Each structure stands twice: as C-alpha cells, then as structure tokens.
Amino acid sequence: MVLAALSGALDTALDRTVVPGFSKIGYAVRRRLPSWPADPRPGSLVGKHVVVTGATSGLGTATAHQLSDLGAHVHLVVRNADKAEKVARELTGPSTTWVCDLGDLDSVRACAEAMLADAPPIDAIVHNAGAMPPERTESPQGHELSMSIHVLGPVLLTDLLLPKLEGHDARVVLVTSGGMYAQALPVDDPDYERGDYAPATAYARSKRTQVELLPVLTVRWAAAGIAVYVMHPGWAATPGVTESLPTFDKVMGPILRDADEGADTSTWLVAASPRPRGGGLWMDRRERSTSFFGRNSPTSDERRRMWQWVASATGLTP
Numbered sequence: 001m002v003l004a005a006l007s008g009a010l011d012t013a014l015d016r017t018v019v020p021g022f023s024k025i026g027y028a029v030r031r032r033l034p035s036w037p038a039d040p041r042p043g044s045l046v047g048k049h050v051v052v053t054g055a056t057s058g059l060g061t062a063t064a065h066q067l068s069d070l071g072a073h074v075h076l077v078v079r080n081a082d083k084a085e086k087v088a089r090e091l092t093g094p095s096t097t098w099v100c101d102l103g104d105l106d107s108v109r110a111c112a113e114a115m116l117a118d119a120p121p122i123d124a125i126v127h128n129a130g131a132m133p134p135e136r137t138e139s140p141q142g143h144e145l146s147m148s149i150h151v152l153g154p155v156l157l158t159d160l161l162l163p164k165l166e167g168h169d170a171r172v173v174l175v176t177s178g179g180m181y182a183q184a185l186p187v188d189d190p191d192y193e194r195g196d197y198a199p200a201t202a203y204a205r206s207k208r209t210q211v212e213l214l215p216v217l218t219v220r221w222a223a224a225g226i227a228v229y230v231m232h233p234g235w236a237a238t239p240g241v242t243e244s245l246p247t248f249d250k251v252m253g254p255i256l257r258d259a260d261e262g263a264d265t266s267t268w269l270v271a272a273s274p275r276p277r278g279g280g281l282w283m284d285r286r287e288r289s290t291s292f293f294g295r296n297s298p299t300s301d302e303r304r305r306m307w308q309w310v311a312s313a314t315g316l317t318p
C-alpha cells in the first residue's frame with residue numbers, strides 16, 4: 001500500500017517537473033515502478049485489425065512494428081504508398097496500405113469509402129499522423145492545416161468507419177502532445193486567422209482540441225462500444241522533431257526517448273487486457289491530468305462550441 005502510494009507520488013512528481021517526466025528519464029524510472037502495468041501478452045493481437053495513421057515515419061512506424069510483433073494485421077493509413085511499402089516489408093506480420101491525406105477531408109472520405117468496401121472489421125485505430133506546418137497553411141477545405149490533420153481528419157475518419165468499429169469493444173487512440181498543456185482551446189479562432197502565426201502554437205492548439213473533445217467523442221462513440229483515449233508520447237527522437245524543432249532536438253537530443261518508448265502507450269492502450277477505461281488522457285500507461293493546476297481548462301460551453309465547429313467543418317451531425 002505504502003509502496004503503491006510512493007510510486008504514484010513519484011510518477012506524478014515526474015509529470016509536474018516536465019523535463020524529466022517527458023524525457024527518457026521519466027520512461028526509464030516509471031518502467032521500474034511497481035505500479036507499471038504488465039506488458040501485453042505475446043500474441044495478444046493475433047486476429048485483430050489495427051489502423052495506424054502516419055505509419056511511414058517516427059512513432060507511427062514504431063507503433064506499426066509493436067502491433068505487428070503482437071500479432072496484429074496492421075492497416076497503414078499513409079499519404080505516401082512507396083514509403084509504406086518499405087515499412088510493410090519490415091513488419092513481422094501482415095499489413096494493408098490505404099492512401100489518405102488526413103489534412104484533406106475529401107481524401108479522408110475517399111479512404112473511408114475504400115475501407116468500408118474492402119476492409120475487415122476494425123479493432124482499433126491509432127490516430128498518429130501529425131505535422132507542424134512552418135507557415136500558416138490551409139487545407140483544401142480552407143482550414144488551418146494542423147487543426148485539419150490532428151482533429152478534423154481523425155474525427156471524420158473514425159465517424160465514417162463506425163460500421164467497421166461497432167459491436168466489438170474497439171479502441172480509438174488520438175496521439176496528442178504535452179505541448180497542449182501550454183495552450184487554451186482556440187474556440188474563438190479555430191482556424192488561426194488572428195494574430196501572428198507561430199507553428200508551435202498552432203500545433204499545440206490543435207493538440208489541446210483533441211484532448212478537450214475527448215468527453216464529446218466518448219459519448220458520441222459509446223453506442224458503438226468504442227473506448228476513446230488521448231495519449232501523449234513524451235518527447236521522442238523522430239524525423240518530425242528533427243525537422244520541425246531543430247534547436248529543441250539539438251539541446252534535448254541526449255535525453256529524448258527513442259521512437260519505441262514514445263509509441264509504447266499507444267500500443268499498450270490497443271493491446272492491454274482488460275481494455276483500459278476510455279475517456280482519459282494517458283502517458284506512460286497511466287491516466288494523467290489534462291491541465292496543470294487547472295490552467296487552460298475550458299468551460300463545458302467552450303467545449304460544446306468547439307465541437308459544433310468541428311461537426312460543421314466535417315459535415316457531421318453534432
């Protein structure tokens with residue numbers, strides 16, 4: 001009992017001090033705590049079909065490998081089929097590639113249509129695809145691109161795929177970022193039309209939006225029996241970090257996690273038995289607070305307005 005309380009306190013302290021908690025130090029310490037949940041059983045995903053978006057680089061590739069090693073048939077949802085072919089060749093199990101630009105809602109609709117026609121029932125989706133556009137960029141539908149890739153595309157894709165997900169305890173994981181702690185929900189300016197554009201701000205606002213939609217999406221998809229999670233991977237060395245955050249990469253390089261450590265909680269949420277409780281933000285296999293000391297927590301009315309904007313942008317019934 002005392003040991004569990006101490007290990008919980010140490011884990012929370014790592015969270016609040018950010019740098020140790022988000023780096024490989026946090027992962028290494030937490031893995032040794034008695035409270036660290038067991039690894040998924042070998043073969044636990046045999047016969048399961050799991051979708052991973054953005055599987056052609058960094059955390060997405062690592063997630064695809066981990067799921068494949070556990071026996072899953074991995075569905076690589078990617079914008080570049082040639083890159084996916086290389087990933088597929090190196091997986092230990094079967095895979096199928098689907099082409100989809102998550103930042104383009106027409107492409108998302110076309111991909112969902114193809115999957116509805118040809119894919120088997122889907123047991124889980126890991127919405128991992130991500131980007132930090134260096135300049136303010138609009139999607140073909142006129143939405144700010146970070147918001148489009150991290151929020152609009154994943155919500156629409158999941159909603160369209162409900163017939164493939166419902167009725168078998170499916171799991172949906174949205175990969176967010178610890179950067180969201182620093183930003184409020186951009187309810188008055190979801191497309192970042194006001195003020196000077198800053199890539200990290202746009203990115204973090206869209207990641208905050210993923211987190212704050214969690215209660216809405218949990219209720220929306222509950223009738224289909226889906227558990228929804230948002231996870232953040234800490235800070236991991238990936239091509240995305242090197243390209244988008246070169247200074248951060250240089251300074252923090254020695255203590256960044258590797259891609260497998262960053263992908264660990266996504267894989268665990270998909271494979272853990274029994275299914276972890278849905279509706280929360282997870283990091284390092286534990287549910288976390290969505291704000292530090294209540295900072296940047298929206299009101300329920302702000303959440304509702306944000307959801308109405310997402311529903312209207314994607315053409316979904318709120």
Ligand SMILES: NC(=O)c1ccc[n+]([C@@H]2O[C@H](COP(=O)([O-])OP(=O)(O)OC[C@H]3O[C@@H](n4cnc5c(N)ncnc54)[C@H](OP(=O)(O)O)[C@@H]3O)[C@@H](O)[C@H]2O)c1
Pocket residue numbers: 053054055056057058059060077078079080083100101102103104127128129130131149175176177178232233234235236237238239240241262
């Ligand atoms: N690494 C970290 O420390 C860290 C921290 C917090 C959160 N995250 C999140 O983790 C996820 C993976 O990041 P990463 O570091 O592995 O980045 P990465 O190496 O840049 O990989 C990003 C992946 O997303 C794909 N992608 C980008 N835009 C897309 C679009 N419009 N449609 C479809 N796919 C698209 C990329 O495809 P291409 O290969 O074609 O470019 C690539 O496969 C992201 O959501 C990121 O925000 C990462």
